[in-house]
Amino acid sequence: xSPASQTSNSLWNILFLCWLVALIATLGSLFFSDVMHFPPCxxxxxxxxxMYPLVVLFGIALLPQDTxxxxxxxxxxxxxxxxxxxxxxxxxxxxPEAAQPCSQGVSCTSDYINWFGFxxxxxxxxxxxxxxxxxxxxxxxxxxx
Numbered sequence: 001x002s003p004a005s006q007t008s009n010s011l012w013n014i015l016f017l018c019w020l021v022a023l024i025a026t027l028g029s030l031f032f033s034d035v036m037h038f039p040p041c042x043x044x045x046x047x048x049x050x051m052y053p054l055v056v057l058f059g060i061a062l063l064p065q066d067t068x069x070x071x072x073x074x075x076x077x078x079x080x081x082x083x084x085x086x087x088x089x090x091x092x093x094x095x096p097e098a099a100q101p102c103s104q105g106v107s108c109t110s111d112y113i114n115w116f117g118f119x120x121x122x123x124x125x126x127x128x129x130x131x132x133x134x135x136x137x138x139x140x141x142x143x144x145x
Contacts, residue, residue, distance in 0.1 A: 019058035050080030
């Protein structure tokens, strides 16, 4: 296999992993809200606004292996990661309760799940956006080499 085709395969694999992470995160959020009936808070909606389009963007980029998708996906990942970090800071009470945008309705620090004593919906979102950021950085490095 030539080095060019190996690079091409590795780029496609990274794009596929980006799509897979976005798809799992989207399906997970829909499962929690539509099947488990956990209402999303304001911060969750902001994160969903950033995550849901990524499934379509990365899915479309897979077909022609279009790495220019980074121009459109990167801002969504950065913004979503910002909201995920902010929500986790609220959840772990690093930021004061007064900093919550969720003054009415569902609290941003609601504890619907707590797997193994530390895995929460807020942490899952942070993990998904962090993983996407790592994959995007890896993809950018592969493109430069």
